[in-house]
Amino acid sequence: MYERILETASWLKERMTTKPETAIILGTGLGQLASEITDSYEFSYQDIPNFPVSTVEGHAGKLIFGKLGGKDIMAMEGRFHYYEGYNMKEVTFPERVMYELGIKTLFVSNASGGMNPQFHIGDLMIIDDHINFFPEHPLRGKNFPTGPRFPDMHEAYDKGLRDLADQIAEEKGIKVQHGVYVGVQGPTFETPAEYIMYRTFGGDAVGMSTVPEVIVARHCGIKVFGISVITDLGGFDVPVEVSHEEVQEAANAAQPRMTEIFREIIKRS
Known part of the structure; x- marks a missing residue:
């Protein structure tokens, strides 16, 4: 695997x-930020040696520079999902490649289901921490030479970047x-009982991505900042049905605000 990454x-x-x-x-429905990138050139995933190909609607499947x-x-x-x-190893292949390309900071975004009663559809949630419920750990197996066998995860999401995001949001x-x-792991959306369980365990939002990518990025010493767009709600008194199309629509509406925060953090850091 390491040879393929190189x-x-x-x-x-x-x-x-x-x-x-x-x-x-x-993440899902959040591809419009790509239109904000200037002086751009791109590579389709299918043209990049060893790269997986995204199969999910709403994921274009290309690297943009x-x-x-x-x-x-x-x-x-477009990212790759366990489901x-x-x-x-395939889900987190891009993060390994990023490290070899000299990436120092990773911004992650996702569409997620909110289970905090203070949340509303369209909210931006700065990720302070995560809980890993995936059945396979991305660092399982022989350790890569990019980090320790037992990496520390007490600050998976960089506090300095989170503080800067709060400052920008206020401004x-x-x-x-x-x-x-x-x-x-998905691909089913959560049952009402599962929403309640995740909330009881300390979660505020739930989704089917991000955690493996962040773990590998941190293993490589890459700083991480993450935002979840709350695209649906669950775990409350009245069950709410949700579709992939509705998730995309809610994510799309939140994109300008997320893009503004990302752009300003990059500009100032």
Whole structure:
């Protein structure tokens, strides 16, 4: 696997004309941020050696390079999920490649179900921490040379970046929430009882991504900032049905606010 990571990174380096130190993962329905990237060039996942291919509606499946907030960045428009049938090494393959390309900071975004009664659909939740409910750990197996066998996770999401996001949100008049993200395998949306369980365990939002990517990024020493867009609600007195289309629609409406925060953090850090 490590040889394939190096091969992919080498292939990209030969074709890159920029040197980004920041990467962004765009979740379901959040691909519009890509249109904010200037001086851009891109590679389709299917053209990149060893790269998985996203199969989910709302995920374009390409790596985009260019500028955002005046800085060189790279963005994944479309990620890979455990529920698609990939193993964890494949799900987190891009983060391994990012490290080899010199990425120092990773921004992650996702659409998630809110179970905090203070949340509303369309809210932006800055991720303070996460709970890992995936059945397979992304660091299981032989340890990669990019980090320790037993990496510390007491600050998976960088506090300095979270504080900066709060400052920016206050300046721009953008309402933000804070909370704990619960990562589950999917692809079913949660039952009412599952929402209640995750809330009881300390979760504020639940989704089917992000946690494996963050774990591997931290294993590589990459700083992480994450935002969940609350696209549906669950665990309350009245069960609420949800569809993938509704999730995409809610995420789409929240994109400008999330983009503003990402852009300003990149610009100032």
